[in-house]
Amino acid sequence: MTDGYGLVVRFTLRDEEAAAAFDQLCATTLDGIKRDEPGTLTYVVHVPVDEPLVRVFYELYADQAAFAAHEAQPHTKYFLNEREQYLAAVEVTFLEAINGKVAAQQ
Structure with missing residues (x-):
């Protein structure tokens, strides 16, 4: 399985607000x-x-180019800029798919 590029991001938030x-x-x-x-x-x-103060993102992209396209989107840039005010910590793990099942694209 050479297609697929993903990441898991763990955000720890400052407080309930x-x-x-x-x-x-x-x-x-x-x-x-x-x-x-x-x-x-x-x-x-x-x-x-x-x-309750942790969010874990699971993101899977068709390939690295799709991830790069995601990162270039205005809504993603806005998220990346705004998120910092809410965070106590962030941990990112990049993943390369080697095996598995992926749902068909719509």
Whole structure:
């Protein structure tokens, strides 16, 4: 499986107020992702069980070029700029797919 490029991002938010604002920022950003990014195969925000101030993103792109296109979008640039005010920490892990099942693109 040579196609597929992904990442997992773990955000720790400052407090409950920051978490609520961050969630709204994510919702707004996701609207742009759904509308403008055919190469973004999966983009899901998770809240880990018993960690209400943590958000984990799982992102899967068709390839590195699709990820680069995602990063160049105005809605992504806005998210990257605005998120800092809500964060206590961030950890990014880049992934290269070697095996698995990916849903068909729409």
